[in-house]
Amino acid sequence: MAVVTEAPPPLTSTSPDKPPRRRGRWTPYWLLLPGILWLVVFFALPMIYQASTSVQTGSLEEGYKVTWHFATYWDALSEYWPQFLRSVLYAAAATVLCLLLGYPLAYLIAFRAGRWRNLIMILVIAPFFTSFLIRTLAWKTILADGGPVVATLNALHVLDVTSWLGWTSGDRVLATPLAVVCGLTYNFLPFMILPLYTSLERIDGRLHEAAGDLYARPFTTFRKVTFPLSTPGVVSGTLLTFIPAAGDYVNADLLGSTDTRMVGNVIQTQFLRVLDYPTAAALSFILMAAILFMVTFYIRRSGTEDLV
Amino acid sequence: MEQYEADRLFPALKRSQSGGRASLGRRSLLRAATGGAFALGGLGALSACGIPAAGKSQGGVSASDHSAKEKVVNFSNWPEYIDIDKSGKRHPTLDAFAARTGIDVKYTEDINDNNEFFGKVKPQLAAGQDTGRDLINVTDWLAARLIRLGWVQKLDPANLPNAFAHLSAQFRDPDWDPGRAYSYPWQGISTVIAFNKKALDGIEVKSVSDLLDNPGLKGRVGFLQEMRDSVGMTLLDMGKDPARFTSDDYDAALARIQKAVDKGQIRRFTGNDYTSDLTKGDLAACIAWGGDVVQLKADNPDVDYIIPDAGLITSTDNLLIPNKARHKTNAERLIDFYFEPKPAAQLSAYINFVCPVDGGREELAKIDKAAADNPLIVPTKAVAAKSHSFRSLSDKEEAAYEGKFAKLTGA
Numbered sequence: 001m002a003v004v005t006e007a008p009p010p011l012t013s014t015s016p017d018k019p020p021r022r023r024g025r026w027t028p029y030w031l032l033l034p035g036i037l038w039l040v041v042f043f044a045l046p047m048i049y050q051a052s053t054s055v056q057t058g059s060l061e062e063g064y065k066v067t068w069h070f071a072t073y074w075d076a077l078s079e080y081w082p083q084f085l086r087s088v089l090y091a092a093a094a095t096v097l098c099l100l101l102g103y104p105l106a107y108l109i110a111f112r113a114g115r116w117r118n119l120i121m122i123l124v125i126a127p128f129f130t131s132f133l134i135r136t137l138a139w140k141t142i143l144a145d146g147g148p149v150v151a152t153l154n155a156l157h158v159l160d161v162t163s164w165l166g167w168t169s170g171d172r173v174l175a176t177p178l179a180v181v182c183g184l185t186y187n188f189l190p191f192m193i194l195p196l197y198t199s200l201e202r203i204d205g206r207l208h209e210a211a212g213d214l215y216a217r218p219f220t221t222f223r224k225v226t227f228p229l230s231t232p233g234v235v236s237g238t239l240l241t242f243i244p245a246a247g248d249y250v251n252a253d254l255l256g257s258t259d260t261r262m263v264g265n266v267i268q269t270q271f272l273r274v275l276d277y278p279t280a281a282a283l284s285f286i287l288m289a290a291i292l293f294m295v296t297f298y299i300r301r302s303g304t305e306d307l308v
Numbered sequence: 309m310e311q312y313e314a315d316r317l318f319p320a321l322k323r324s325q326s327g328g329r330a331s332l333g334r335r336s337l338l339r340a341a342t343g344g345a346f347a348l349g350g351l352g353a354l355s356a357c358g359i360p361a362a363g364k365s366q367g368g369v370s371a372s373d374h375s376a377k378e379k380v381v382n383f384s385n386w387p388e389y390i391d392i393d394k395s396g397k398r399h400p401t402l403d404a405f406a407a408r409t410g411i412d413v414k415y416t417e418d419i420n421d422n423n424e425f426f427g428k429v430k431p432q433l434a435a436g437q438d439t440g441r442d443l444i445n446v447t448d449w450l451a452a453r454l455i456r457l458g459w460v461q462k463l464d465p466a467n468l469p470n471a472f473a474h475l476s477a478q479f480r481d482p483d484w485d486p487g488r489a490y491s492y493p494w495q496g497i498s499t500v501i502a503f504n505k506k507a508l509d510g511i512e513v514k515s516v517s518d519l520l521d522n523p524g525l526k527g528r529v530g531f532l533q534e535m536r537d538s539v540g541m542t543l544l545d546m547g548k549d550p551a552r553f554t555s556d557d558y559d560a561a562l563a564r565i566q567k568a569v570d571k572g573q574i575r576r577f578t579g580n581d582y583t584s585d586l587t588k589g590d591l592a593a594c595i596a597w598g599g600d601v602v603q604l605k606a607d608n609p610d611v612d613y614i615i616p617d618a619g620l621i622t623s624t625d626n627l628l629i630p631n632k633a634r635h636k637t638n639a640e641r642l643i644d645f646y647f648e649p650k651p652a653a654q655l656s657a658y659i660n661f662v663c664p665v666d667g668g669r670e671e672l673a674k675i676d677k678a679a680a681d682n683p684l685i686v687p688t689k690a691v692a693a694k695s696h697s698f699r700s701l702s703d704k705e706e707a708a709y710e711g712k713f714a715k716l717t718g719a
Contacts, residue, residue, distance in 0.1 A: 061457065144588050145590045170526070172590075257575060257576050258569050258716075260718070261718035265719040269714045269719045270714070272426075275710070276707065
C-alpha cells in the first residue's frame, strides 16, 4: 500500500535503450489509486479509530484517553458471549434456510425459467426497492398473533413442536427466535440467490446432455456435475448471507424479544444508549475477528479460492 | 518486482479479471489490505485519537450572532411533531411566524431518537463546531445532559417575554435547568398505561403491578425502551418517588421488572413501534405516551388508557440552542412565538401532547372542545397532582443505570 504514496518513477524516455514502454509499469497502481484511497478513508481510518476507542477509558465529561485497557475485550466477551453465540446460531440457521430456499429457485431461473427468467429475476430483486426497515416491519403483520399464518400453524399444531424446541413461545411466533430467523432469512435471501444464479447460469448445458448420454440419472447428474460446478456460488452465497446476518440488529430488535438480542443489538445499545464507547468498539472487533476466523476456516475447507 | 511491459500487461489484466490463478485473489487482497492498515495505523496512531473532554470550558459559546443579517432559523424537530395544513405541506404556525417577523424557518424533521441524535451531533458539539442547527428539540434527560456538558447556549430573557409570562407553573423549575436558563418546553409528555380492550378480553388493568403480575397477560405486555418511563412507572407503583429515589430503590425496581421478563410476562421493550402492536392486539396492555394514545384512541375505539392511582411520569421535550448556532436571536424569537396562547393551542390541537402554555386551554377550546377537555392534553388538577418527574442523573449514575437497564432488556 505504501507504493502508491511514492512519487512516480522518473521518466526513462531519455535513455535510448529502454523506450517509453516502462511507463506501463505503474499503470495498474494508478488505476488502483481511487480504490485504495477509498479503502483508506472509509475502511482503514475508521478501523484505526475504532481500534483506538476500544482501548480507551474515561467518561463523556472527562473525555476518553488511550490507556491500553485491553481488559475491555475480556470483559465484553465474558459479559456478552451468549449474544455472540446467538448471533452465530441465528445467522447459520438463516444461511442454511436461504440455501435450501434459494438453490431450487436459482436452479429454476437458470435452467427452467425460459422466457420467464427476467420476470422471476425482477421478483427476486424487487423487495430491494423498499427499505430494509419496511420489509422487516411487514413481517410483524405477516406473523401477527391473530393473523392467518399463526392461526394456520396453530391449527396444524406446528407451534406445539417449535415451542417444545424452544423456537417459539406459547401460541405466538412474533417476539421469538423463530421470528428473528424468519426475518433474517427473508431479508438476506436475494444475496444467496444472485451468486447461485450466476454460477449455475455459467454451466454449459451440453454437460448435462453428456451426463445423460453416459447414463447418469437426473439426480446423479445434479450430484456429480451441477452441484460441484456451482460450489463457487454456494460459497459466496453463504458468505454474503452469513456475514451481514451475524451483524444484523434490526430483525432481532423488531421481531424479537429480550432473549433474542444479538451482538449487533448489544453494540448499538452500548454505543448509543449506555455511551460505553470502548465496550462497543471492542465488541465490534471481536465480532469482526470471529467472522474473519470462521470465514477463513470455511473457505479453506470448501477449497475454493476464486469466489464467483 | 517483475517488470510489466505493455503487451504483457493486458493479458495479465485480462487474466486477473477472468479469475485465473494469476488473478488478484481475494486472499492476497485481504493480506495487502490488512498489512497496509496496520502499517499505516501503527500503535502511535491508535493512541493519537483519544476523545477530548466535553467542552466544559467553552460552555455556552455563541458564535457571532448573524440573526440581524440572515433572516432564517434552522429548526430541527421530530417527525409529525408540528401542525400540518390540509395540503400536508405547510405548517400554519411556522408560516404565521414568518409572516409576522420576516424570519424564514428552515424546518427539518431529523430527530428520530434521542440517543441517535446525540450520537449524530456529539462529534461536532464536542469539537466546538456549529451543527448547522439553531434550534433543537430533545427530551428532558438529553436536554439535561447537553446542559451538563456545556454544549448549549444560555437564553436571553429579553427575547423571551411571552415564554416567561406564559410558561405553566408545572414546567418552570425542572431540577436540571432551574428557572429555565437554557431551555423551554415544546410539549409535555404523560406516560400512562394503554390497553386494547378487545385483546384484554375482560381482564382488568389498573396498575403497573397488573402488567407485571397478571398471568392472563403473559407475553402480551409492552414496556418502553426509555429507561426513565419504564423504571419510573415501576418506582411509582412500588410507592417510591421517582424525583427522590436511591440507588437501592432503582435496583429493586429493576429486579421487579426482571422477574416479569424471566417469566415471559413482558413481550418486548419498544420504542414508538408499540403503537402498531397495540392496535393489532399483539400487545394487550403497555406503558405508553399520552399523545400517541390520544391519536390511537381516535383511530381505533378498542384502544384506551388509564392513569394508575400510584401516579404517572411526566417528561418534556425541550427547545435548546446548540453552541455556535448562527441565528440565536431568531431562534429565541421562535421559542417566544410558541408561548403565545394562540399558536400554542394550534400546535396542541394538532399533535395532542401536553400544552405547556398558560391560557392555551381557552384558545384550544375555541379550536377543539374535546381536546381542551382531554386530561392528556390539558391536565386537570387531579392529574397534575399525580404527575411525577424522574430526577436528573449525574454522568456516572446515568451510565450505571442505563447499563443495568440495557442488561435487563437483553443487551
